[in-house]
Amino acid sequence: MIHALSWQFVQMVLILAVSPLLTGIVRKVRARLQRRRGASPVQPYRDLRRLLAKEAVVADNASWLFRAVPYFVFATTWVAASLIPTFAANLMFSGAGDLIAITALLGSARFALALAGMDIGTSFGGIGASREMMIASLAEPAMLTIVFTVALVAGSTQLSTIAETMLNGHPGLRVSLALALAALLIVALAENARIPVDNPATHLELTMVHEAMVLEYSGRHLAMIELAAALKLTLYIAMIACVFLPAGMADGPAQPVEDAIGVAAWLAKIAAGGIALGIAETAVAKMRVFRVPNFLGAALMLGLLGVLLLFVSQGM
């Protein structure tokens, strides 16, 4: 019991400790590709420390919601992240929620953040919240259709089982899975407010979404939100790795050699994901906000097509 709990704790701490580094790597890659020197990959840790030490400035008419939301968003994202198998599957709490629950937990965090954006009553907060919900209204169903595709192939919505099926069950090359992967990449970009959907590095632009929502935050509240954003990015890369590239993952905790291999493999996958994201972000331009629905609609249709193909091809 205590043993199992501590492994779960290791997973939570690992994913939390790595996530700012991932953000740092993405920034570094982008800077290098733009022929800048860029800040050190550990800069996000320094930023967090600085933000945590500062006093928080809160608008006069902010309600309790505004102050509670950063912690709630962080905690929900953290819980969702801890349900993803990283170095080993079948951790203690992996039965508490499946892929659908993880998607919905991220939805809870977004719900809270969008409300916080509207709490002060500024136009920037409103624009961010409104656009975030518009993007989510397509990204979330797209995500769920991807979940369905993967679940139908693996016969389970439970991520541990899915990872094991992908690892040992030889699902083969399936058109549906390819469609789901393409859709998942689009959804991951949109959900994490990356280029081409949103730009995490902008301010004072009418096209910004996530940054507009959190514009009023400062100090430790901002630190929590930044950390939650970094966690979410790590979560998505870990999820893609877990479903489509589970190689190296141990099938259960408490096996020293397998676990060490698992951690190393996972860190390599996360780093590779970060570098790929940095390259992709440099290669494409940001979209106009009303082209985003087409982009995400494509993901939804790809996901739906994947599910339809699976339904049609089975039991013939």
Add this chain to the structure above:
Amino acid sequence: MTVAAWTILALFGLAPFGALTARFPAGRVPIYGGSLILCAGLFYAGLTGLAGPTEHLILPLGLPWIGTHLRLDAVSGFFLVLTGMGGAGASLFAVGYTGHDAHPERVLAFYPAFLAAMALVVLADDAFTFLFAWESMSLTSWALVKAHHRQAGNAQAGFIYLIMATFSGLALLLTFGLLAGPAGGYSFDAMRASHPDLAVAAVVLVTALIGAGSKAGLVPLHVWLPLAHPAAPTHVSALMSGVMTKVAIYGFIRIVFDLLGPGQWWAGTVVLALGGLTAVLGVLHALMERDLKRLLAYSTVENIGIVFIGLGLALAFRATGFQAGAGLALTAALFHAFNHTLFKSLLFFGAGAVLKATGSGDLETLGGLIHRMPWTAFAFLAGCAAIAGLPPLNGFVSEWLTFQAMLLRPDLPQWGLKLIIPVDAAALALAAALAAACFVRAFGIAFLGRPRSEAAAQVRETDAWSIAAMLLFAMLCLAAGLVPGAVLDRIGPVAQALTGANMPRQMGDAWLTIVPVAASRSSYNGLLVFAFIAVSVLLTTTAVHWFGSRAIRRGPAWDCGFPDPSPATQYSAAGFAQPLRRVFGTVVFQSGETVDMPPPGDNRAAKIEQRIADPVWDWLYLPLGRGTIWVANRMNAVQFLTIRRYLGLVFITLIVLLMALTLWQ
């Protein structure tokens, strides 16, 4: 059983007293208090129905020599529980809410009768009693819709409701006529025993969908619902949305699952298609709506769609012989119905509190209520999160179960099901995401930000009774989300009775995890997720305050350096919905905008106009109305004939009918 019967009689008996006590200032208290206690009785009777064996009772009332047949089985018991629960909450809320009603006599007499009629529908065991109760339910609720008949729009809402209710009653009359068959057995037992042939079963399905579906708010028969539900006083709106739609679902289940016998798989396809359409269209309407109560009514349409998706799935699975799947799908549908009763009642209570405090349900005049109405805001937020399907609350669990049922059998051989189930899964996912957007908008515009009107700036928190009712339902939403197994196990006998299978027992699992089929397939544990989040919040808050800074400074809003003091610069409800209107509305509602921007130097006001067309009105009801008027105008000529010609007409009709009869045989 006897408890239920006596409670219903007592509720009917309470109704006339409502007319008497309405003269006194505190006259509402005994009526609503009595209703509250009697609803608790209904709740208890429902629980005994769920737990125990089927009970019958024949009352010497109603038609002479036939009497009133009542029956309390698991199905009735479940819906009796919903009626009791919703009714008790609404009564508790009403004690405080209706304190300043100008015309209590218009509500008090009908309110207990409405409750009694709904409970009687659920217990009826013959067609006559069922239809009598159904029509009583329609009429009493119609009277309640017309309680504030002088307010703009309410008279029209009542009229449309009356037409649709009549139509629904007619369809049900036809349904029972067909089910009774030539032998004419109007007791449900006789109907169960007879097995109608395929064509009759198809017609029964259609008429049941029209009759019960129009009451439930199934697209395209939903048009009356967003007009009538908000027009009634708020506690009645809560009952209509929270309970009456469930009674309609009961009617559908009783007829299609129970009386009609084992169906065909395509019946499931039809119900699935209608459910998916209803869910998406309902929530899109809700997103565009600016009146809080009407928004909630449209969201009811959406949730009815979700329930019907589950029912359709259950029908399809049952017809293909996959009992376990049918049990799971039906359980998911019933659990969603249960959840909807909880959170929709809660949200209507909140909307009522806002309406009472500000005098307006128009989102564009609200804002900032969280500061002066903290309790209402808190409860309303819980309702919004629950209805948006967010874990760890209850709305998520029922949607999750529906998804699980959808993913069970991709290998069914029927092509119709192969195509409709994935599409419905996507539709349900879309509806859930849009519902989140809809309720971010509803809560964010009404309760957050800065007040958009003087009335919203000066509000006072609502009374203690209303707050008690809201907090009670918010707690129930949380409890049903944390320990869904407790409810799911109660639904077990219902699923067993209707589909021959139910979910495995849930409450025995370690940590109260919900396992619909097998642990390796899927599991969810609301309690653990909640505890996990709570511990994480606690840990982070402590750590941040310990290691980081605790200092907080209040200052003016930043707003990128250009804060504007006018609350009009905030996002409005229409503005919030604009991106979604552009994405979805241009297709579904043919929405558009015309901007009239005067040139410089011209000092007339700039104008922006939005157009939203409801496809159902434009393509179904308006042509129908025009057709009716055209026919009526043609028939008008027949009204002014001489007696000689009328007799001639009668004679010709007789000849035609006789000839038709001869040819038939």
